[in-house]
Amino acid sequence: MVASQVFAYPVVVYPHHTDYAGIVWHGTYIAWMEEARVACLRSHHICFADWVAAGVDLPVVDLSLRYRQSLTLGMTATIKAWLEPRQGVRLVWQYDIQNAATGQSCVLGTVVLAPVDYQTRKVIRRLPESLQKALDLLC
DSSP: OOGGGOEEEEEEOOGGGBOTTSBBOHHHHHHHHHHHHHHHHHHTTOOHHHHHHTTEEOOEEEEEEEEOSOOBTTOEEEEEEEEOOOOSSOEEEEEEEEETTTOOEEEEEEEEEOOEETTTOOBOSSOOHHHHHHHHTTO
């Protein structure tokens, strides 16, 4: 990971993010990772409408989370997101969700996306050139 390639996305833990004990519910981390991924792409002038217009969908084909420390109601966190250099057709995003006050890693995550043709649902082996060039700027 190169520091200039890491996108930082701030979040505040609100009541709807937590379980009955005030601890962030596990599904919230997945939503935050998606928000950070979309915001990162948008910051590089890549929007999902471009993918749809090109007939490309990006379903999640693998997802993992490793919990290290709880985040709780009222805390501020930073989701650090970066795209791994491509090997094959899959897009591998890494995440480090940190306590913003301490910088401590609370959750580490990985999401793997596979580009598929929007209509046929078959894996796309070669992305449209404009999308490939845009992704190359991220890693």
